[in-house]
Amino acid sequence: MRVSPQIDERNVKAIAESIVPELSARALETEADRKVPAANVKLLHDTGLLGVFRARKWGGSELSMRAHVDAVATVAKGCAATAWVLGVYHAHDYIIGHMSEQAQREIYATGEIAAVAAVIGPRGKAILRADGSYLLNGFWPFASGNATSTWMLLGAEVFDEAGAKLDEGDLAVPIGDVERLDDWHVAGLQGTGSNSVRVKDAVVPAHRYISLPALLENQTAPFADAHAPAIYKCQAGPALEMFIATSALGAARRALEDFLKVVPGKRVMYTAHISHEWTPLQIAVGEAASMIEAAELIFYRAADDVDAYARRAEKMPMLLRGRIRKDITTVPRLCRDGVQKLLTIGGAAGLSLKSAIQLNFRNLQATTMHGLLLEEAGAEIYGRVLLGMDPGTPIL
Numbered sequence: 001m002r003v004s005p006q007i008d009e010r011n012v013k014a015i016a017e018s019i020v021p022e023l024s025a026r027a028l029e030t031e032a033d034r035k036v037p038a039a040n041v042k043l044l045h046d047t048g049l050l051g052v053f054r055a056r057k058w059g060g061s062e063l064s065m066r067a068h069v070d071a072v073a074t075v076a077k078g079c080a081a082t083a084w085v086l087g088v089y090h091a092h093d094y095i096i097g098h099m100s101e102q103a104q105r106e107i108y109a110t111g112e113i114a115a116v117a118a119v120i121g122p123r124g125k126a127i128l129r130a131d132g133s134y135l136l137n138g139f140w141p142f143a144s145g146n147a148t149s150t151w152m153l154l155g156a157e158v159f160d161e162a163g164a165k166l167d168e169g170d171l172a173v174p175i176g177d178v179e180r181l182d183d184w185h186v187a188g189l190q191g192t193g194s195n196s197v198r199v200k201d202a203v204v205p206a207h208r209y210i211s212l213p214a215l216l217e218n219q220t221a222p223f224a225d226a227h228a229p230a231i232y233k234c235q236a237g238p239a240l241e242m243f244i245a246t247s248a249l250g251a252a253r254r255a256l257e258d259f260l261k262v263v264p265g266k267r268v269m270y271t272a273h274i275s276h277e278w279t280p281l282q283i284a285v286g287e288a289a290s291m292i293e294a295a296e297l298i299f300y301r302a303a304d305d306v307d308a309y310a311r312r313a314e315k316m317p318m319l320l321r322g323r324i325r326k327d328i329t330t331v332p333r334l335c336r337d338g339v340q341k342l343l344t345i346g347g348a349a350g351l352s353l354k355s356a357i358q359l360n361f362r363n364l365q366a367t368t369m370h371g372l373l374l375e376e377a378g379a380e381i382y383g384r385v386l387l388g389m390d391p392g393t394p395i396l
Contacts, residue, residue, distance in 0.1 A: 004045045004046060004047070004048045004050060004051050004059055004060075005046075005047070005048040006048060006051075006056065006060075006061045007047075007048040007049075007051075007052070007061050007063075008061065008063070009063055009064065009066070009067050012049070012052065012063065012067045012070040012071050013070040013071075013074050015047050015048065015049060015071075016047075016049060016070065016071050016074035016075050017074055017077075018047070019043055019044075019047060019049075019075070019078065020074065020075070020077050020078035021078065022043065022078070023040060023043070023075065023078030023079040023082055024077075024078040024079065024356075026039070026040060026079065027078065027079040027080075027081075027191070027356075027359070028353075028354065030079055030081050030082065030191035031081065031190050031191045031359065033191070034184050034185070034190050034191065034193055034195075035147040035148075035184075035191065035192075035193030035195075036079075036081060036082050036085045036145060036147070036148060036191060036192065036193055038148050040079065040082045041085075041113060041115055041148040042113060044075070044082070044086055044089075045113045045115075048061060049071045049075065049086065050086065050089060050113070050115065051093075052067050052068055052071050052090060053068055053090040053091075053093045053094050053097075053231055054093040054097075054108075055097055055104075055229055055231075055232075056229075058104060058108040058114075059108065059114075060093065062229040062230075062231050063231065064230070064231065064303075064307045064310075065231075065234060065239065065242065065303040065304075065306045065307050065310075066300065066303045066304060066307055068087070068090050068242075068243070068246065068303070069242075069246050069249070069299060069300060069303045071086065071090075072086050072087045072090070072246040072247055072250070073246055073247070073249035073250040073253070073296075073299075074250055075247075075250065076246075076247040076248075076249065076250025076251045076253075076254065077250045077251075077253055077254040077257070078254075079191065080189070080191075080247050080250065080251040080254075080359075080360055080363040080364075081189055081190070081191025081192045081193075081363070082191070083246070083247035083250055083251070084144060084189055084192045084244075084247045084363075084367075085144055085145035085148075085192055085193070086247075087243045087244060087245075087246050087247055088117070088118065088144050088145060088243060088244060089115050089116060089117075089145060090243055091118070091120075091239070091240055091243035091244070092116040092117070092118045092153055093116070094231065094232065094234065094236075094239060094240070094243070095118070095120070095153060095170060095210065095215065096108075096116060096153070096172070097222060097228075097229070097231070097232040098210055098215055098220040098221065098222055098232060099172065099207075099208070099209075099210050100207040100208075102207045103172055103207050103208045106172075106208070107150075107151050107172060110150045110151065110174065111150040113148075113150070114150055114151070115145065115148055115149050115150060116149055116150070116151045116152065116153060116172075117143050117144060117145045117146040117149035117151075117152050117153075118143070118152055118153035118154065118155075118170070119140035119141070119142060119143050119152075119153075119154055119155055119197070120153060120155050120170060120212075120240070121155045122155040122156050122157045122168040122169070122212065123138055123139070123140050123141075123154075123155055123156070124136060124137060124138020124139070124140060124154055124155065124156035124157070124199065125137055125138055125156055125157055125159065126156040126157070126158045126159070126169075126171060126204070126209075127158075127159055127160070127161060128158055128159070128160055128161070128166060129161065130161070132205075132206040133203050133204060133205050133206060134156075134158070134171055134203070134204040134205075134206070134209060135201060135202070135203060135204075136154065136156060136171055136173065136199055136201075136202045136203075136204050137199060137200055137201060137202075138154065138156060138198070138199055139196060139197075139198050140154055140155070140196060140197050140198075140199075141183075141194075141196040142194045142196070143180075143194060143195060143196060143197045144192045144193065144194040145192065145193060145194075146175070146178070146180055146193065146194075146195060146197055147180070147193045147195070148193075149175055150174070150175055151172055151173065151174055151175060152172070152173050152175060152178055152197065153170045153171070153172055153173075154170065154171055154173055154178075154197075154199065155168070155169070155170050155212070156168070156169065156170075156171060167211050167212075167213065168211070168212045168213065169209055169210055169211045169212050170209070170210050170212065171204045171208055171209050172204070172208040172209075173199060173202055173204060173208075177199060177202045178197050178198070178199055179197060179198040179199070179200075180195055180197055181195050181196045181197065181198065182195055183195055183196050184196075186366065187362055187365075187366070188362035188363050188364075188365050188366025188367070188369075189362075189363050189366040189367065212394075213394065215236045216236045216237055216394055216395065216396075218235070218236075218315050223313070226313075230307075230310045230311050230313075231310065233309075233310040233311075233313045234306050234307075234309075234310040235306060235309060235310070235315065235316040235321065237321055237325070237394075237395050237396045238302065238305075238306050238316065238320075238321055238324040238325070238328075238396075239306055240372075240395070241324065241325060241328045241372055241395070242299070242302060242303065242306065242324070242328055244328075244367075244370060244372060244373065245299070245328045245331055245332055245367070245372075245373055246299070247363075247367070248295070248331055248332040248335040248336075248364055248367050249292075249295060249296055249299060249331070249335065251335065251339075251360040251363050251364055251367075252292045252295065252334075252335035252336075252338055252339050252360065252364060253292060253296075254356055254360055255339040255342055255343075255356060255357045255360040255361065256288060256289060256292055256338070256339070256342065258355070258356040258357055259285070259288075259342045259346060259357055260285075262346075262349075263275050263276075263281075263346050263347075264276035266347070266349075268281075268347075269347065280345065281345050284341045284342065284344075284345040285342070285345075287338070287341055288338035288339065288341045288342050289338070290338075291334045291335070291337060291338035291341075292334070292335060292338045292339075294334055295330070295331040295332075295334040295335050295338075298327050298330060298331055298334075299327070299328075299331050301327075302324045302327045302328065305320060305324065306324070318385055318391070318396070319385055319386070321385075321396045322381060322382040322384075322385030322386065322391060322396065323382060325378050325381050325382060325391075325395075325396055326378040326379055326381070326382035327378075328372070328373060328378065329368075329373050329374060329375040329377070329378030329379070330375065330378070332364060332367045332368045332373055333368055333375050335364050335367075336361065336364035336365055336367070336368050339357065339360055339361045339364055340361060342357055343357050343358055343361050372395065380392070381393060381396065
């Protein structure tokens with residue numbers, strides 16, 4: 001295992017800012033190649049940003065959800081696709097921290113850079129065999145970052161050999177047992193390399209399995225271990241929801257910064273106006289900036305709530321979990337809608353494939369379409385919780 005530098009809460013954002021120019025220089029290459037370059041993942045590793053949510057004993061810095069937001073949102077200013085993949089790598093480090101010590105050792109000791117991709121949802125099928133191992137089969141779409149991963153976590157429904165369903169969980173599989181497909185041809189977040197993967201008859205030992213219901217209900221070992229890092233005491237539902245939404249903040253912030261650099265001073269075509277003197281443009285910029293700032297406030301509030309309960313090793317109340325589920329759908333929507341205002345008011349030049357404004361609008365549109373980030377679903381779940389009803393989902 002190649003050791004990366006340990007970092008602390010105070011310098012995460014500055015470290016991430018230092019690599020924004022390099023990531024930005026490769027952003028169009030990342031888009032064209034439909035995957036995050038290995039050079040970007042190496043950069044994340046070498047700066048310590050990859051290990052923000054990894055235990056120190058495995059070369060990480062075991063920081064906090066706020067540090068995760070600082071890292072991923074800032075990286076997204078350089079490349080939203082790279083930030084998306086960094087966010088899910090953090091999520092998978094969180095899950096691995098709840099697996100057996102033997103599984104963690106195997107995963108983090110493989111390759112020079114341990115980066116773990118996943119499809120957490122139980123899309124596959126695993127048969128629990130008499131010797132305690134699992135026979136795994138399945139097809140998993142949307143496996144972000146698998147091109148540079150050494151292992152994968154794959155979600156499956158678990159059955160006994162007679163066909164009775166036992167559980168739902170994730171199984172850690174070395175990348176050599178996984179077939180990568182080339183089917184990620186999309187209009188947003190193209191650079192995440194979220195190609196589908198397939199596994200046929202992979203035998204997975206018992207120690208590389210984790211139950212999703214146990215994780216979601218604080219029944220895994222770290223929740224009961226007073227010496228476990230606080231990051232592994234984060235409430236699983238809110239944490240896993242937040243990991244995938246964070247890149248939206250930086251994508252929107254980058255679009256706003258680019259707009260303010262390239263649009264003011266231009267003529268509003270077929271009128272007598274100069275852009276920055278034109279009232280409709282002034283209103284659009286003010287509204288867009290306010291929406292992006294509101295998204296940042298909402299998201300950091302959620303991060304601080306998750307961290308506070310993790311530090312106290314307390315289970316988050318259902319009402320707060322419901323609010324965060326809605327928060328993480330509100331944030332990318334605010335970011336997308338703010339950037340759409342900029343794209344529309346800025347004129348046809350924004351349609352250029354080299355424009356960070358249109359690229360990040362497409363990335364944000366794709367982000368809002370993730371199953372966990374659908375605004376209507378988030379509102380329904382929060383509304384049900386507020387009304388004292390069953391939320392209708394275990395991911396909370």
